[in-house]
Amino acid sequence: MTPLELQALWLSLQVAATATALTLPVALLLALALARGRWPGKALLEAAVNLPLVLPPVVIGYALLLGFGRQGPLGRWLHEWLGVSFVFSFRGAVLAAAVMALPLMVRAVRQALEAVDRGLEDAARTLGASRLDAFASVTLPLAAPGLLSGAVLGFAASLGEFGATITFVSNVPGQTQTLPLAIYSALQSADGEAAALRLVACSVLLALAALALAQWSHRRVAGWLGQR
Amino acid sequence: MTPLELQALWLSLQVAATATALTLPVALLLALALARGRWPGKALLEAAVNLPLVLPPVVIGYALLLGFGRQGPLGRWLHEWLGVSFVFSFRGAVLAAAVMALPLMVRAVRQALEAVDRGLEDAARTLGASRLDAFASVTLPLAAPGLLSGAVLGFAASLGEFGATITFVSNVPGQTQTLPLAIYSALQSADGEAAALRLVACSVLLALAALALAQWSHRRVAGWLGQR
Amino acid sequence: MSLLIDVSVARGDTGVTARIDVPPQGITALIGRSGAGKSTLLQAAAGLLRPVTGRVAIDGSTLFDAASGTDLAPGARRLGVVFQDGRLFPHRDVRANLLYGAKRAPASAAGPALDEVVALLGLAPLLARRPHQLSGGERQRVALGRALLGKPRALLMDEPLASLDPPRRQELLGYLAALPARLNLPILYVTHQMDEVMRLADRVVLLADGRVAAEGPALELLSDLTLGPLVGRFEAGSVLAGSVAEQLGDWQLTTVMVAGQRVTVPQVAAAPGAAVRLRIRARDVALQREVLASSASNQLAGTVLRVIEREAPYAAVELALGPGGAPGERLWALVTQRSVQALAVAPGQPMVASFKAVAVEGRAAAVHTETESSSS
Amino acid sequence: MSLLIDVSVARGDTGVTARIDVPPQGITALIGRSGAGKSTLLQAAAGLLRPVTGRVAIDGSTLFDAASGTDLAPGARRLGVVFQDGRLFPHRDVRANLLYGAKRAPASAAGPALDEVVALLGLAPLLARRPHQLSGGERQRVALGRALLGKPRALLMDEPLASLDPPRRQELLGYLAALPARLNLPILYVTHQMDEVMRLADRVVLLADGRVAAEGPALELLSDLTLGPLVGRFEAGSVLAGSVAEQLGDWQLTTVMVAGQRVTVPQVAAAPGAAVRLRIRARDVALQREVLASSASNQLAGTVLRVIEREAPYAAVELALGPGGAPGERLWALVTQRSVQALAVAPGQPMVASFKAVAVEGRAAAVHTETESSSS
Amino acid sequence: ADDEVVVFAAASLTDVLQAIARQGGFTGVRFSFASSSTLARQIEQGATAQIFVSADEPWMDAVGKAGRLLPGTRRDWVGNRLALVAPGSAEPTAPPETAEAVSRLLRAALATPDSRIATGDPAHVPVGKYAQAALGTLGLWAEAGPRLARADNVRSALAFVERGEAPLGITYRTDALASRKVQVVALFPADSHPPIRYPAALLTGAGPAAHRFYEHLFGAEAGALLKAAGFSAP
Numbered sequence A, B: 001m002t003p004l005e006l007q008a009l010w011l012s013l014q015v016a017a018t019a020t021a022l023t024l025p026v027a028l029l030l031a032l033a034l035a036r037g038r039w040p041g042k043a044l045l046e047a048a049v050n051l052p053l054v055l056p057p058v059v060i061g062y063a064l065l066l067g068f069g070r071q072g073p074l075g076r077w078l079h080e081w082l083g084v085s086f087v088f089s090f091r092g093a094v095l096a097a098a099v100m101a102l103p104l105m106v107r108a109v110r111q112a113l114e115a116v117d118r119g120l121e122d123a124a125r126t127l128g129a130s131r132l133d134a135f136a137s138v139t140l141p142l143a144a145p146g147l148l149s150g151a152v153l154g155f156a157a158s159l160g161e162f163g164a165t166i167t168f169v170s171n172v173p174g175q176t177q178t179l180p181l182a183i184y185s186a187l188q189s190a191d192g193e194a195a196a197l198r199l200v201a202c203s204v205l206l207a208l209a210a211l212a213l214a215q216w217s218h219r220r221v222a223g224w225l226g227q228r
Numbered sequence C, D: 001m002s003l004l005i006d007v008s009v010a011r012g013d014t015g016v017t018a019r020i021d022v023p024p025q026g027i028t029a030l031i032g033r034s035g036a037g038k039s040t041l042l043q044a045a046a047g048l049l050r051p052v053t054g055r056v057a058i059d060g061s062t063l064f065d066a067a068s069g070t071d072l073a074p075g076a077r078r079l080g081v082v083f084q085d086g087r088l089f090p091h092r093d094v095r096a097n098l099l100y101g102a103k104r105a106p107a108s109a110a111g112p113a114l115d116e117v118v119a120l121l122g123l124a125p126l127l128a129r130r131p132h133q134l135s136g137g138e139r140q141r142v143a144l145g146r147a148l149l150g151k152p153r154a155l156l157m158d159e160p161l162a163s164l165d166p167p168r169r170q171e172l173l174g175y176l177a178a179l180p181a182r183l184n185l186p187i188l189y190v191t192h193q194m195d196e197v198m199r200l201a202d203r204v205v206l207l208a209d210g211r212v213a214a215e216g217p218a219l220e221l222l223s224d225l226t227l228g229p230l231v232g233r234f235e236a237g238s239v240l241a242g243s244v245a246e247q248l249g250d251w252q253l254t255t256v257m258v259a260g261q262r263v264t265v266p267q268v269a270a271a272p273g274a275a276v277r278l279r280i281r282a283r284d285v286a287l288q289r290e291v292l293a294s295s296a297s298n299q300l301a302g303t304v305l306r307v308i309e310r311e312a313p314y315a316a317v318e319l320a321l322g323p324g325g326a327p328g329e330r331l332w333a334l335v336t337q338r339s340v341q342a343l344a345v346a347p348g349q350p351m352v353a354s355f356k357a358v359a360v361e362g363r364a365a366a367v368h369t370e371t372e373s374s375s376s
Numbered sequence E: 001a002d003d004e005v006v007v008f009a010a011a012s013l014t015d016v017l018q019a020i021a022r023q024g025g026f027t028g029v030r031f032s033f034a035s036s037s038t039l040a041r042q043i044e045q046g047a048t049a050q051i052f053v054s055a056d057e058p059w060m061d062a063v064g065k066a067g068r069l070l071p072g073t074r075r076d077w078v079g080n081r082l083a084l085v086a087p088g089s090a091e092p093t094a095p096p097e098t099a100e101a102v103s104r105l106l107r108a109a110l111a112t113p114d115s116r117i118a119t120g121d122p123a124h125v126p127v128g129k130y131a132q133a134a135l136g137t138l139g140l141w142a143e144a145g146p147r148l149a150r151a152d153n154v155r156s157a158l159a160f161v162e163r164g165e166a167p168l169g170i171t172y173r174t175d176a177l178a179s180r181k182v183q184v185v186a187l188f189p190a191d192s193h194p195p196i197r198y199p200a201a202l203l204t205g206a207g208p209a210a211h212r213f214y215e216h217l218f219g220a221e222a223g224a225l226l227k228a229a230g231f232s233a234p
């Protein structure tokens, strides 16, 4: 692989890992709010979370550009007050990947949470645990395999994210050129098929490794919990 | 909305509905094989199912084009023997949407299946049911809410599919131009923002409707089963 | 039809290795401490757990055989199972739960009708409900009915009454006790409750640490006070075999001849001359030197066989009622050691055992007599 | 500390409306048919179900009050709960399960130590296991230990012994019986098993169809044979109040004075003069016209108060042992109607009731006497 | 229907081609707009398109190699100019066309650290390829190359400039003229890059209607629209 390709690989890993790590807690909070709460506007939040699933990634990228660009309401604020800008940067690539992965992760996390017997949390609460404590000490660890699988799903989706990324942060080698962007680039060139194949193989291997890792640890955790 | 836009909307609905309906049984079989079976090559199948999640949609579209194009091995065979061709047709759009939705649906279905107490199937089997009968009469209906949510997820993902579709079946109004492709086309024209916004709103409404429908029926089914 | 379970099942680090013959008639109770492996054996018989080795067969036809590789699916075994935890189908109402097995059973097979089971288990008001609208006890009743309606070739029950309230439990016990006569199939009954064993069991298998620690006709095993630590001191007792002498219809009493002596018990539905079985707990039996006038209207003469003084203040005294002291003619009494001394109870000593009519549980035993003699 | 549960809880179409006072000492048994609403009430008290209206308070401090809007979180209530189904945390080993509540309890609160509970419930070999490696019975023992280690202000138990085998159950019963004296907190105990009520309960609340059908000191309620259909005929009995006369250490027996008469029972750990409680099942009591020589060494003279002949062949006969016939001095006998006629049993008639020492369960009752008299 | 024609055309031609078809009354013409490479691959795989209008020559060559071109029908359709655009909505004036002007503006923009020049990806987007060539000729590639924001099509590149994310963009003159939010600040000298040509061709299977539309593309009516849009003769 060429140095540029290696760079894309490394960048992809960084983007996907960062996006997953940042999204997981957000997904957890959202999943909780959606699974447990009963409040007005819940349906709206749910819809908002799911938008990236329903809309073409390019639209999401465009919306991010509108929102987080220097002229965008959020972007301007962040730029002026925190000096943070997203467009053309690693940060933006992470944001795009995170937004696209969010609905998948929220869904996985929510299912994992709902699969845990609420009776156990009740038991914990009668033993002196607050709602939060009971959640953290009982439900969360029991949902761990599901969370893990949600995280891997998010990681995988982040690895593959293309449309939102290129629209939001374009293709800046070393900053925003992740594997999919490199693949796309190679694929669109008349003589890029060899490079594209190489990069696709690389992506596939990466994803397989993530899945295998997830399965292995899922099995370990599940065995440890006595689930089949 | 212009007639072309209405056409895109209608086409999107058809593609998403057909893809979902066709994918659900496949997803069910795959989920079963992955959740229950223990056989060599299982990890490979799992990886294959998940590929569309990890790779940029364009790559999937390109792979479909290579495989199912008239020159492609599968495409030629199907064309010669069955007279069926996928490229640049409604059928192809459905195939692209189905392939992209498959990993999400398999995942949702699998989680739904795994959430059903296996003890119930055991009980059914002691009552004279075969494995299949027990599955169909006990596990399947109990997993129904999860299947439904998987189907809606697949439907939503199909509605938003862009990269694989445009790469595989091109962007022909009335044949393969689904909403996302129409949005893309609108964005490509200098004064297309109004049209794009209109189409995006349309997509969002559609997705919201699907989600709301899913939630409503999920709640009905869950209430009916005595789940919370 | 007779059910043979002769298997070795792995379970965690440990395992269960046992051979149980469940005779074609009557109820075989499987007892033992929690964790002994009762549920494990039952699941292996039902085909839900695959034994490492061994054989499961009903009436000679093999259901599982590690040697020949036979392994019938649970559904093909047609063994009715009632699980500890009910396992009702949450998406079906009670009626549909009840009929699940019935619909899948061969039409030709014998078994109770829906109405019969509904009436018996008091399920009529529940038929349209769903399992989540039932209390624990209601659920278990439905589970029991569902298994019965599946027209099974044998019945495997795992503590089916564990969550029922006493009156309902009594009711169900009555039904269960009547089952063998009606269904004529092997019944394996896992329980912790000695009163259930007393009431229902013809044979008892005692499981301890994954092995059969003792087994035999209920008659003998329940009378074996040396098993006390395993079955519980206060539940231990004797089973007497006799035949109906006279029906005292006015009093709802029946007199029974046991070893040539007359015993009065709450009415047993059996014709004069019919064989019956009487269960008397050792703690209900008092000893005296001679016959006395008391409401303890049963006073049987016997000879002391042995006195076991294991744990103060208790002493277990075994009497032979007839000359031979055959099984079914031996009676245990649980008294204080002080009484043993006060009454000078000693082997060979003639003694009168007294117990109240109300302390006796009697049941017709005609059908099972041959079986038991052949299997013991 | 005293626990008040005075609530109305909606449950499906029906609901439960009841007021239960759980006195600060001793065990209050909540009994009733399956589906009566026992578990519902318990959950409402624990804060797991929100009552529609009413109040839950411990020692005057309000835990829930619909009127004022007070609704303490379950964790803040500090009520130990043992659930019917264990509810162990699958991801923690037994030790961690046991310590879960202990770690969250205020250090200053009183409660048993880990070692103590482990020894008592025989948990030592299980400490490193995970719940899925336990049998049903083992699980329940851990659940019980876990609740005890949480240093609760009151204990709420929902059929905690339902899945234990008899010897282990006896063991646990012993520990539970000792709890009130050790812990000095209100204990609400839901059960189906009359022997548990007999053995443990100081007060009994009988729930039927979501309402309190009867309630009172165990002394009175358990002696009320008219409640037979609800509690089960064979479990009904009497509770006698007396004081220790003499300890017969050699025989492991204790003699107790009841209404001026001497009763011999298996040893009760109490000093001479101490108040004790004796439970005798009606079915264990025989009637006779005069004192006889028998191993049924307890023979108490009394006067027939009433004879209830509800269901042949049984007759329930109530005797007043002392002149007043006060609660604690009345004894029920369950005999046949034929014996009633044979012995000419009728109100006003003097009679001798006999029962064996081994048929009596005695326990020290010193602590609770005032409580009971004040609460009844 | 007989007048059904499917035209595969580069996405950057979306507006003008639709206008031409509309004005000419070709109701049976349907366009599939995507990037030239995507379309070329689809044609190679047997897409039933009858006309292909590519944004650059190599992809038309590829289609030719696959044997899908009707012999003798490949013609350069229109030409375009490479423009340097900046955010703004000033009335179009005559922008400078000198290398110096372009260099000065680019250098000024690059002086701000982190600023980027938006254009198509030189790896595959035609406008990017021309930009790379022009920057090379002007001796700016070493400076500007690493500072490019490479979009996957011209519209995306334009969007970055419209939103002020990039101070400058390199696009076609036509794109700049169509957008109300950017202005052309300079044109690249025409000789700083290979001539920008959009080849068009009839594909195998093209019927009479396709031929008619193809001819119309080269007619005067279309020419007027093309001119108005800023296209030049090839």
Ligand SMILES: Nc1ncnc2c1ncn2[C@@H]1O[C@H](COP(=O)(O)OP(=O)(O)OP(=O)(O)O)[C@@H](O)[C@H]1O
Binding pocket: C011, C012, C013, C014, C032, C033, C034, C035, C036, C037, C038, C039, C040, C041, D132, D133, D134, D135, D136, D137, D138, D163
């Ligand atoms: N799923 C399991 N995996 C591993 N070991 C198990 C499993 N279930 C039970 N065991 C262990 O196997 C042994 C037998 O358990 P089993 O459930 O058969 O006992 P049991 O006699 O039915 O007990 P109980 O009376 O409590 O129901 C126990 O030591 C138990 O800890």
Ligand SMILES: Nc1ncnc2c1ncn2[C@@H]1O[C@H](COP(=O)(O)OP(=O)(O)OP(=O)(O)O)[C@@H](O)[C@H]1O
Binding pocket: C132, C133, C134, C135, C136, C137, C138, C163, D011, D012, D013, D014, D032, D033, D034, D035, D036, D037, D038, D039, D040, D041
């Ligand atoms: N989750 C629930 N939703 C609606 N109704 C319920 C629910 N759980 C129980 N019930 C109903 O509420 C009533 C009281 O049930 P509860 O579980 O409190 O009874 P219980 O006395 O504890 O019975 P058991 O002895 O069987 O445990 C019953 O009629 C039951 O059918």
Ligand code: MOO
Binding pocket: E010, E011, E012, E013, E034, E035, E036, E037, E055, E125, E126, E127, E152, E153, E154
């Ligand atoms: O429309 Mo293009 O092929 O992106 O220049």
Ligand SMILES: [Mg+2]
Binding pocket: C038, C039, C040, C084, C158, D136
């Ligand atoms: Mg068991």
Ligand SMILES: [Mg+2]
Binding pocket: C136, D038, D039, D040, D084, D158
């Ligand atoms: Mg209950």
